[in-house]
Amino acid sequence: ITIRQATIRDIQAMQNANLQNLPENYLLKYYMYHILSWPQASFVATTYDYSEDVDDDEEDDEANGEVEQGAEDENKKPKVHDRIIEEVQDPKGDPAYIAKGEKIIGYVLGKMEDDPEAADKTPHGHITSLSVMRTYRRMGLAEKLMRQSLYSMTESFKAEYVSLNVRKSNRAALHLYRDSLNFEVTSIEKSYYQDGEDAYAMKLLLKLDE
Numbered sequence: 001i002t003i004r005q006a007t008i009r010d011i012q013a014m015q016n017a018n019l020q021n022l023p024e025n026y027l028l029k030y031y032m033y034h035i036l037s038w039p040q041a042s043f044v045a046t047t048y049d050y051s052e053d054v055d056d057d058e059e060d061d062e063a064n065g066e067v068e069q070g071a072e073d074e075n076k077k078p079k080v081h082d083r084i085i086e087e088v089q090d091p092k093g094d095p096a097y098i099a100k101g102e103k104i105i106g107y108v109l110g111k112m113e114d115d116p117e118a119a120d121k122t123p124h125g126h127i128t129s130l131s132v133m134r135t136y137r138r139m140g141l142a143e144k145l146m147r148q149s150l151y152s153m154t155e156s157f158k159a160e161y162v163s164l165n166v167r168k169s170n171r172a173a174l175h176l177y178r179d180s181l182n183f184e185v186t187s188i189e190k191s192y193y194q195d196g197e198d199a200y201a202m203k204l205l206l207k208l209d210e
């Protein structure tokens with residue numbers, strides 16, 4: 001499993017993950033807006049899906065006498081779940097980066113506050129959406145994705161704090177924000193969600209390195 005900065009090529013998969021995991025959904029152009037405006041604020045967790053046939057060029061390979069190659073490649077495949085790769089990779093726009101079979105199992109979509117009407121003018125970030133696919137939960141991925149985004153917001157945009165909203169009933173996310181990441185509840189926003197549920201508005205002060 002790898003955690004890396006999200007790119008424009010990831011937005012479709014991020015939207016798909018969001019549709020599966022949350023009732024708050026967004027148009028593709030809203031993902032694009034995030035990635036283009038604040039490329040350092042959004043991250044994805046990816047793994048390789050070898051359940052699907054990764055080599056769909058087998059027939060070509062056979063024609064080229066490359067049948068043996070497949071057997072060798074089999075041994076090189078990393079085992080999913082074997083380990084979490086700690087490093088964060090920067091794809092730097094390499095078009096080959098999304099290798100065949102790579103799939104997105106979690107994402108954090110972050111932005112800087114850019115509303116000119118916003119009351120608070122101090123630069124601050126906002127977490128628009130976070131989710132991890134069901135089978136990959138409780139492995140620490142959401143916490144890692146959040147920490148990367150928060151760190152990057154301070155480094156790249158001098159964010160002094162970060163805000164987010166979460167459903168009052170969302171126990172798992174509340175635990176993550178409050179207990180693991182030290183966010184504080186700043187207010188309750190009545191009927192924030194379309195179905196009428198209230199939201200906690202939460203905030204975390206970020207430490208700026210001088």
Ligand code: ACO
Nearest residue numbers: 129130131132137138139140141142143172173175176180
């Ligand atoms: N119950 C209680 N606490 C939990 C749970 C849970 N089911 N899941 C995570 N936590 C808390 C714990 O404090 C945990 O630390 P611990 O394992 O040391 O006890 C901490 O969060 C970190 O857990 P992770 O493994 O990093 O979290 P995970 O990768 O499982 O993802 C998430 C958590 C994102 C909330 C996931 O459950 C999910 O995708 N849920 C559906 C979508 C969602 O609710 N997203 C957040 C909406 S709010 C927003 O987008 C701004």
